[in-house]
Amino acid sequence: MDIYAERILSKLGFNITHLKNRLLLVLILSLGIVNCNSPCAELTFQAPENSPYILPYPIGQVCELSQSYCSPWGHKNRLAYDIKMDIGQVITASRPGVVIETKNAFPDTDHQPGHNNRVVIKHVDGSLAWYAHLQQKNVYVNVGETLSYGDTLGKCGQSGRSGAIPHLHFEVFAARLYDYTDALPVSFSNIEGFEKYVGVLDTRIPLKALPY
Numbered sequence: 499m500d501i502y503a504e505r506i507l508s509k510l511g512f513n514i515t516h517l518k519n520r521l522l523l524v525l526i527l528s529l530g531i532v533n534c535n536s537p538c539a540e541l542t543f544q545a546p547e548n549s550p551y552i553l554p555y556p557i558g559q560v561c562e563l564s565q566s567y568c569s570p571w572g573h574k575n576r577l578a579y580d581i582k583m584d585i586g587q588v589i590t591a592s593r594p595g596v597v598i599e600t601k602n603a604f605p606d607t608d609h610q611p612g613h614n615n616r617v618v619i620k621h622v623d624g625s626l627a628w629y630a631h632l633q634q635k636n637v638y639v640n641v642g643e644t645l646s647y648g649d650t651l652g653k654c655g656q657s658g659r660s661g662a663i664p665h666l667h668f669e670v671f672a673a674r675l676y677d678y679t680d681a682l683p684v685s686f687s688n689i690e691g692f693e694k695y696v697g698v699l700d701t702r703i704p705l706k707a708l709p710y
């Protein structure tokens with residue numbers, strides 16, 4: 499029996515030794531309500547003032563999230579932020595590193611899974627940031643390039659499974675690219691009023707990028 503799920507059920511007042519409750523546990527696990535491989539289970543964030551990440555758009559701009567971490571729609575079990583942007587809005591590097599992957603070929607009308615124009619940056623600690631749904635022919639960096647904070651990566655588009663609202667999908671992995679179980683929670687050091695925004699960011703908060 500899974501310890502994590504067992505702990506949650508006993509907190510809810512279920513006696514897990516009872517057969518009926520064991521069946522309930524099986525049902526809950528099979529519905530994915532408690533997914534023990536999910537990175538959403540226990541999140542530990544760095545204090546924003548110590549975070550090596552800044553918001554991935556230029557200073558002075560204000561964006562909101564269309565989806566936050568672990569939302570039941572596109573980000574179920576995913577530590578990813580969808581940052582609402584206009585088509586053509588500039589996307590910048592959230593953390594310095596080396597570009598290890600780019601895609602620039604998919605038109606905004608191509609919504610097949612995996613067909614997202616993108617940039618992947620490897621940071622000094624081996625972690626990997628994935629910036630997705632960029633605009634065709636508007637990815638400006640190349641594999642092997644070293645980037646600093648705020649360097650322009652490209653422009654926002656709607657390639658891949660981006661849904662109806664144009665946005666940047668931003669997700670960081672500890673080491674295994676595109677493995678959602680390896681994703682890391684990220685805080686940003688340059689949000690206006692950042693001291694109020696410790697933990698998972700809410701979709702209703704306007705996120706203004708301050709100088710860093």
Ligand SMILES: [Zn+2]
Nearest residue numbers: 578579580667
């Ligand atoms: Zn997303």
